[in-house]
Amino acid sequence: MDLRNGCFLSIFTVICCHSLFAGCSSSSFISDGVFVSQSSTGRHLLQNKKACPVNFEFQNYTVITSQCKGPKYPPKLCCGAFVQFACPYADQLNDLTNECASAMFSYININGKYPPGLFANECKGDKNGLECPAQPPSDSHDHSGTLFNSKPSCIIVLLVAFPILLAWFI
Structure with a gap:
């Protein structure tokens, strides 16, 4: 039973960390x-932006x-x-x-x-x-x-992950 909880906790931690870093990253x-003219030559037929x-x-x-x-x-x-x-x-x-x-x-x-x-x-x-x-x-x-900022998603991940991790140790 402890092995199963430890494995689940490890997988959950990896998923949370990946979500946290992916959600917080930016260019x-x-x-x-971005400098290319939007009316440049080339075929842009029916390509709605x-x-x-x-x-x-x-x-x-x-x-x-x-x-x-x-x-x-x-x-x-x-x-x-x-x-x-x-x-x-x-x-x-x-x-x-x-x-x-x-x-x-x-x-x-x-x-x-x-x-x-x-x-x-x-x-x-x-x-x-x-x-x-x-x-x-x-x-x-x-x-x-x-413009919606992606930073609140980081906070949400932390707010959801922290109580769950805390529950495993209590």
């Missing part, structure tokens, strides 16, 4: 695919518009501001089945009146794309309430 890069879960219309673009200014558009300032703005949405932007990248760039260009392709031509990363620095959790990026 640490912005893929170069999903709506973006982030409402980019009402985001605060001052982090970009205050630092990335023409006529020279300094790459270091522009790319730094772009990364600062876009990294909190890396998961959504890297999902090329939705309209997030095109919506974000449309609103960046509307708010900053930037030349087409400015960020694609100036901001170069490595083979994975632009690296996103680790950021502390913050709810200041999306005040519209349209």
Whole structure:
């Protein structure tokens, strides 16, 4: 009986840890695919994209518009501001089945009146794309309430797993 409980406890712990790490992980890069024009040449017949879960219309673009200014558009300032703005949405932007990248760039260009392709031509990363620095959790990026954060799922896993594990030892 103790062997069965120990085996169950081990399997349960592995599943909980896997769920915890999978639910809490997020992109640490912005893929170069987000820079590809949505109207690029190629066959996109009947390929409808999903709506973006982030409402980019009402985001605060001052982090970009205050630092990335023409006529020279300094790459270091522009790319730094772009990364600062876009990294909190890396998961959504890297999902090329939705309209997030095109919506974000449309609103960046509307708010900053930037030349087409400015960020694609100036901001170069490595083979994975632009690296996103680790950021502390913050709810200041999306005040519209349209983006669901995956962090509560981590808390739910812990809240469910802890009492069950505690019950086995009591």
